[in-house]
Amino acid sequence: MFRRKWSGLPADPDFPVDLEKLGYFINEDDEVRAIDNPDNYFHFFLNRSPRYNERQRYAFSQALQYVIWERLEKLGLEKVLLPLGTSDANKPHVPIFASNDILTKSRVVVIFGETTQDLGVLAHRVIGGQGGVTKGSMVSIVSALQKQSCSTTQQTPPGIILANMGELIWWPEGKRTLSRTAFAAAPMQSAVHYNNVIEKENMVEKNSTERIHVGHIFQEVIPHFLKDDAKIDIIVVGDSTDFVQEFLDLPPMWDIWKKRINCLAIAGGLCPVFYLKNDEFVEFLKKKARAYALSVEPTGMVISGPEGNPRTSTFTQMGCPIFSSGEPNYTEKVLITGSEIILGWLEEVAMTSEGKDYTNPHFHVEFADPVFDNDEPDWSQWKNDEHASQKDGNVEAQAKQDHEGTGNPEVNEPKLVLLQHTGQHTDDTEQSKKENVKIGQNKNKN
Structure with a gap:
């Protein structure tokens, strides 16, 4: 029987909490750069293992925090x-x-x-x-x-x-x-x-x-x-x-x-x-x-x-x-x-004068989000049932006009047909669902 011991697990990656040992330094512009290539900033993806990368960033962040604390104490x-x-x-x-x-x-x-x-x-x-x-x-x-x-x-x-x-x-x-x-x-x-x-x-x-x-x-x-x-x-x-x-x-x-x-x-x-x-x-x-x-x-x-x-x-x-x-x-x-x-x-x-109580002044606000012109329909109009019905009628009339204009009955042929299952048995539900959808429509051979 296979048995795995705790000692057989991979060790957690260990990195020194020291910028120089991690391969970084702080340049004259106060930016952290890589020692081997001063044009590069911190490199996170050192390994395919996320744990390896997180452990390196942990040490990097801790090292920088000590630098920050030292500067705060100097202030x-x-x-x-x-x-x-x-x-x-x-x-x-x-x-x-x-x-x-x-x-x-x-x-x-x-x-x-x-x-x-x-x-x-x-x-x-x-x-x-x-x-x-x-x-x-x-x-x-x-x-x-x-x-x-x-x-x-x-x-x-x-x-x-x-x-x-x-x-x-x-x-x-x-x-x-x-x-x-x-x-x-x-x-x-x-x-x-x-x-x-x-x-x-x-x-x-x-x-x-x-x-x-x-x-x-x-x-x-x-x-x-x-x-x-x-x-x-x-x-x-x-x-x-x-x-x-x-x-x-x-x-x-x-x-x-x-x-x-x-x-x-x-x-x-x-x-x-x-x-x-x-x-x-x-x-x-x-x-x-x-x-x-x-x-x-x-x-x-x-x-x-x-x-x-x-x-x-x-x-x-x-x-x-x-x-x-x-x-x-x-x-x-x-x-x-x-x-x-x-x-x-x-x-x-x-710096408010002594004896006076500061209060925010009244601000006249004219700011508004910019409005961009586009061809999107105004969907808010569809909240009106009467207007929606009128729109539906216009769409149907336009479709009829298009059909009469083309004179081609195949133009309006649907490409996706959903058929309702009429069988009495419910045991074959999954099979019936598959048969309910047929893509395309065979043309009438007659």
Whole structure:
């Protein structure tokens, strides 16, 4: 009898978490290129085995993340382990980044990235491709924010907190958390095991899900690091919008935070306003929030007001003014492409004269999707039964006229004939179905 031992399974591919050993370097344009051919970017398809390719990308992404973390630390951010009070890095924890002088700031920008991205990453397609490491990561956003001022009375740059919405799965062997994609590509017992299984020991206290992580940031992290009178700007990217707005929509939570939040910038999010139940929070969205959507229109074009825009196919029922981000395709690139107008608006709100309350101006929206001329029929007219009957009559008259014009009876001969089975027996159903369809029609030999 055939018996296969565990030792006989192919070993899981192993790659070093080091750019140089993987065969890559960062050139003078800050782009990752292949050492053997500097004209080439990252090469994913090294092998026919998907597992082999995923393991290489896992090591590549981990190596780049350490480069990003090093750059963030050089910009004055330090890593903080959650839940608060965690000092042993070998125990389950979720890392975030916060400004090392955040206690002195009167304004702090809190950024919630996508739930599919690693901490510090905006878009791997930019980090590992055209654009480079800084542009495709939070390094570019932090650098831009540090050129702003906290307010009209405090000229120092605002504080920054980078939440970690993506890496919430604890990997005991690596002593760190991973995203779902990275956890699936983490080392397994063999190359043919099905997948790494998420179990109870992979959960981090107070940070086991995106929803719970958002609550921990608002209820414990922000009160711990910020002064009581410090104002907050919030940036949400992609699907993190749902979790942040869901939290702030809770009346007890909104009663606490409504006086501290300056504004909310939504980069590529799509949380419908009709899902929200707190009228006060909905009013806040109208006055102090802006959304930046995927669009082929120029960056900064007004797509919709708070009431929505029925003249465009873009989703506009978000309860706040919506602008084009200038990014037509990828949600992960919205904050990259639209960083100038998004961060510029945050500064505009922050620099509102002391004693005045910022409110979105009224936007006169003229935008509508372009209409292209084509020969397609207007199918909406067929909703009218009387009109449809009239159309049917016209079609029949036209067919009769065509037949009389040609004088050829073979013109209207059908090419596909469906015959109804008239037999009394039902046992031969499948056979009868085959006999019911005959392609072509024999001509009358008489």
